[in-house]
Amino acid sequence: MDGARTALTFLGGAGTVTGSAFLMEHDGRRLLVDCGLYQGERRWRRLNWEPFAVPPASIDAVVVTHAHLDHCGYLPDLVRDGLTGPIWGTRWSNALAAIVLRDSGRLHERDARDARASGYSRHDPPLPLYTAEQAEQAIAHFRAASYGELVPIGDAIDFTLSPAGHVLGSASVLVRAGGSRVQFSGDLGRPWHPILPPRASPPDAKTVVIESTYGDRSHHVAGPAHHAMAAAISRTVRRGGSVLIAAFAIDRTVLVLEALSALVRAGDIPEVPVIVDSPMALAALDVYRDAAEHGQLQTGIGADLVDLPTLRLAPTPDESMALNRPGSPSIVLSASGMASGGRIVHHLRSWLPDRDNSVILTGFQAPGTRGRELVDGARDVKLLGRYVPVRAEVVHDEEFSVHADADELVEWLGQMHQSPAAVYVVHGEQRASIALADRIRDRVGCAVSVPERGEKVLVDDTDVPTGSASPAVRSSSRRAR
Numbered sequence: 001m002d003g004a005r006t007a008l009t010f011l012g013g014a015g016t017v018t019g020s021a022f023l024m025e026h027d028g029r030r031l032l033v034d035c036g037l038y039q040g041e042r043r044w045r046r047l048n049w050e051p052f053a054v055p056p057a058s059i060d061a062v063v064v065t066h067a068h069l070d071h072c073g074y075l076p077d078l079v080r081d082g083l084t085g086p087i088w089g090t091r092w093s094n095a096l097a098a099i100v101l102r103d104s105g106r107l108h109e110r111d112a113r114d115a116r117a118s119g120y121s122r123h124d125p126p127l128p129l130y131t132a133e134q135a136e137q138a139i140a141h142f143r144a145a146s147y148g149e150l151v152p153i154g155d156a157i158d159f160t161l162s163p164a165g166h167v168l169g170s171a172s173v174l175v176r177a178g179g180s181r182v183q184f185s186g187d188l189g190r191p192w193h194p195i196l197p198p199r200a201s202p203p204d205a206k207t208v209v210i211e212s213t214y215g216d217r218s219h220h221v222a223g224p225a226h227h228a229m230a231a232a233i234s235r236t237v238r239r240g241g242s243v244l245i246a247a248f249a250i251d252r253t254v255l256v257l258e259a260l261s262a263l264v265r266a267g268d269i270p271e272v273p274v275i276v277d278s279p280m281a282l283a284a285l286d287v288y289r290d291a292a293e294h295g296q297l298q299t300g301i302g303a304d305l306v307d308l309p310t311l312r313l314a315p316t317p318d319e320s321m322a323l324n325r326p327g328s329p330s331i332v333l334s335a336s337g338m339a340s341g342g343r344i345v346h347h348l349r350s351w352l353p354d355r356d357n358s359v360i361l362t363g364f365q366a367p368g369t370r371g372r373e374l375v376d377g378a379r380d381v382k383l384l385g386r387y388v389p390v391r392a393e394v395v396h397d398e399e400f401s402v403h404a405d406a407d408e409l410v411e412w413l414g415q416m417h418q419s420p421a422a423v424y425v426v427h428g429e430q431r432a433s434i435a436l437a438d439r440i441r442d443r444v445g446c447a448v449s450v451p452e453r454g455e456k457v458l459v460d461d462t463d464v465p466t467g468s469a470s471p472a473v474r475s476s477s478r479r480a481r
Contacts, residue, residue: 041368065186083321165189215436
């Protein structure tokens, strides 16, 4: 141990399932693990507009666990406000994150224009959180690291990535600083994934930061796979309606298309046109095909990822607008997966009032999102400044989740050769984080904490022996300075 203290500050992803950002500090160096946008409830989204908790220019580097917006979506603001160092991720994560950030910048610009034209914003003039040009400036900082490669950040900190099995290119991060080792789970996949190789077992570390998106539940599925979705599609087509599937562009669209292919082959749903209406999803499909050609998917999966003879693409705005009045039964996949933005908002405005139609939500729906409102039975939802009635059938298919559930998260921890001394449970709704913390405390037998946003802890390995019941030294709710 060189005498310098090692600190970890929970700048985001604490108390909520979005906005992940964790700061490691040692001997004057700073490494930020993830830099995500807050999504969902307004009280969280407002934090996107606050100055970052530490001066971005003081951060030496950023490492991004994967390409979802709640883990990388704040990067353009960080670069705009002074970050000059590299932004690390795997090759495939970087390719997907570039797509995500470009789309996010365009959406922020469009939302500001729409708000200005419609007059429904409280701000005058309404401004984008960041622009497409600022997204490009952040992308220029991307650097690629391979799984298992040791990446030094100066002479004080280094990190190593390992497969997380969540989405293409996703990683868990082991950070070494001085004598300390801190393992960040990132978003963990399940022990298996429909198209990706499995997640890796974690290396030993005395401090672990673990996500808890599904920390209070298990993925128990009764009956045939995707039965609820198949039944909803069949009912909708019989009554002459169409099906709108909300699917994240990154990973989720590929999985939904694969499931629809299997359901058609099995005769569980009728053959009707299937349209992918998300420019970001189409770009992501190309990245997945490239990854398949480079052997990055499961053995036997090639560039032809799906087998749907009726598959069509809707890359242009005019083609997308035509889908608002489909005319005959069809299945449309559109983003975002929580119906919080993108082309799907326009489709919802046209489709929700029609009882013949169905809307299928795939996977987790965060509190405060439009998808969560629909899952919770909202009778009316606000879209583009106006409320519309919800008459269409709403179905929630959680089988698409590629988040580890509570048992699988504890199983991942149990794969360490030595139990950690302290575990910090983050990136979950409060009840999910608390439930997972209780489960880890009972089964692993180490100190467990659900940190508050802004809380700072010391993670020196010399302070707490492995297996000790004492938590790492912590300063109660102290903000980073």
